[in-house]
Amino acid sequence: MKRLPTAVLLIVGACLPLFEIGCSFESVPADRRQQREAALHEYARQQQETSAAADRQRAEERQRRLTDPGSLSTQESDAEIAALHSPSPLQRTQAAEKLGDAKGTRAVDSLIAVLRTESDPLAFSAVVQALENIHDARAVDAFVEALSAPNMPDDVREMAFNGIVASGSQWRFVPQIRRFYSSLTDESVRARVRLIVDQYTK
DSSP states (O other), rough: OOOOOOOHHHHHHHHHHHHHHHHHHHHHHHHHHHHHHHHHHHHHHHHHHHHHHHHHHHHHHHHHHTTTTSSSSSHHHHHHHHTOOOHHHHHHHHHHHHHHHHTOGHHHHHHHHHHEEEEOOHHHHHHHHHHHHHTTTTHHHHHHHHHHHHTOHHHHHHHHHHHHHHOOOOOHHHHHHHHHHHHOHHHHHHHHHHHHHEEEEE
């Protein structure tokens, strides 16, 4: 068996430490990748927790806004909401006025529901005014419906029109406003409404 030349042995001996160093260098990026992946995973987990906490906070705030009785207590607000269904138009009017003065969003859904069925002009006007005072976006569609409320005087329906304008939503309901304008017989109401209608005449 032939012996390997001394030079070859020397070269192999010199390369072995370099090979070991190269292996250690390769292990460093692998360790760093693992650390980076762990850090990214932890970051994603923290982001999810933060997002979930923000969602919970928004939901709680929305629920708080929807159930806010305004300047009334919850019990007082609920009592006035119940009075909106009184057989007495005067009691319905007074209840709407109190709820409007309180400016609590707790009453909005009930006020909207009553507005759609109210037949007394005075109570109808009080409900519209209450919704405008509370200034809740949910009322806008009810105002639009009220433009064509049957058997309501022009000036009463005009209050619903004013509620739409106060919300800045009139541009969304131009066809409904034009139909409302066409249905008016009170010349003073027509003159006031025409100022808005003319803005959207092509």
